[in-house]
Amino acid sequence: MNNWFKFLYLPVFLFFLSGKAQEKINIGEKQTLFSKVLNENREIWVHLPKTYGDHTISPAKYPVIYLLDGEINFEYYAGMTDFLARTPYADIPECIVVGIKNTERTRDLTPTKSQKKSPVNPNLSLFADSGGSENFVKFLQEEVKPFINKNYRTQEYSVLAGHSFGGLFAINTLLNHPDYFNAYVANDPSLWWDNKVLISRTKAYVEKNKKFPAKKSLYVSQADNGERQKNWNSDMTEAIEEFKEIVEKNGSLNYKHRFFEGEVHGTVSYPGNYEALKFIFNGFRTDIKQLAKNPELLEEDYKKLSDRMGAEFTPSEDYLNVVIKFMKSNGFKESETYFMNLKDKYYSKK
Known part of the structure; x- marks a missing residue:
């Protein structure tokens, strides 16, 4: 190769290389809407399926997954849904994922006002701002969902997925507003909350209604929590197992409980969300x-x-x-x- 050609070839090569390096892979977009219910701006992150903008096929509508703790879960969850929906091995349909970013997490996700004391400082109340879940579910139902339905092509099927307090919120929503979503995912839900108030509510629901709504799904994952040995939220496991016993006695709900050995509270939502999607859409493949x-x-x-x-x-x-x-x-x-x-x-x- 002549020297002059080498001199020309290198800049051209670097030009194309640098051009390719500037290409970006986007997994979603951020939207901000003002909530009249909560009286604050709320940020939501939206992931669209791979075929959403494919002009070689007819515009389609997609199920929507509303994902709590969006700032923690959104990135991996978006990729997970794409992976599970890939043809010809799809276990789930392609879905729109809506991650809701937190502002006041304890306020929004807990069903009652709790004055639980700190185990290391009995003079300190841990959850002074708790008990706002009814406002938050109203925000989801009356503001977020209409916004998503207006701006994106959505199918009439939706999933609510949460972890810890988010799992508590998901189960509370199922009990109080079962028609808001078609399926509910509760990863290691904090059912110990406020002296197991949701256990009491679940018993009352079954007593009153005799059975859960037809064609609804609930997936509950349970972590292998080391906290049980440390006497920190030691009633977490007992509350989840008590809830499991109540639900399994009532066979109307499409329900699955899964214990993940070796997964702690902070990690269980990843395998839990993966298995939950396959469970909810069982029969799709x-x-x-x-x-x-x-x-x-x-x-x-x-x-x-x-x-x-x-x-x-x-x-x-x-x-x-x-x-x-x-x-x-x-x-x-x-x-x-x-x-x-x-x-x-x-x-x-x-």
């Missing part, structure tokens, strides 16, 4: 090889899923494109034709 033999199985599976979840789910256009490509490349002509017709049925460009 289809076997593409089986579809080659029995193409009608796809609509049958989605009908079963929709009936179980109380909301309509249909195969996405993106997934149908994958199925059609698979049938074509493997010589399943009849199945290819079937799925092309199915695509026209759901996503006609007329």
Whole structure:
């Protein structure tokens, strides 16, 4: 290579290299809205599915996951949903994730005013600002959800996910406002709160209503807490297990409890959220090889899923494109034709 060419080649190479280095990977966008309910500005973080802006397919609507403690959970959760929704191995539909950032966490997520004393200083009340969860759930229902529904393409299916006080909030919302969300996730919920007030509320709910609302899901994870041996919130485990016993005696709720050995309170939400999504959308995954033999199985599976979840789910256009490509490349002509017709049925460009 001549010296002059080397001299020219290097700057050109570095130019293209630097240009590529400036490309950014974005996982979401921040939105700020003023809450009349809470009388303050609140920040929410929104992650959109990978196909949301894909102009080669028809605009789709997506389920929405409302994620508490957004500043802690949003980054990993957004990637987790994309991973679980990847075709052709999707365990869940693509979802919009809305992370709600905290301002006054204890105020917003706790159901009652508690004067629990510090175990190291009995003269200190730990939760002086507690008990504002009714205002916060009103903020979610009357302000956040309408904002998301107005500005994004949303499906009528939503999930509320929380950890610790957020898990307490999720269960309290299920008991008091079961219709606000379709599914609830409570990772290591603080059911010890205020002398186990939610245990009493759960018993009262079952006594009054006899059963939980149909087609609702609740997932509860439980950490292997070292605090139990340290006498710090030692009633955490007992309260979760007591709640589990009450719910399992009432078989109407689509419920799962999972104990994570080796995970402490601060880490359990990661595996808990992963398993919760697979549990909530159980039945969403289809076997593409089986579809080659029995193409009608796809609509049958989605009908079963929709009936179980109380909301309509249909195969996405993106997934149908994958199925059609698979049938074509493997010589399943009849199945290819079937799925092309199915695509026209759901996503006609007329």
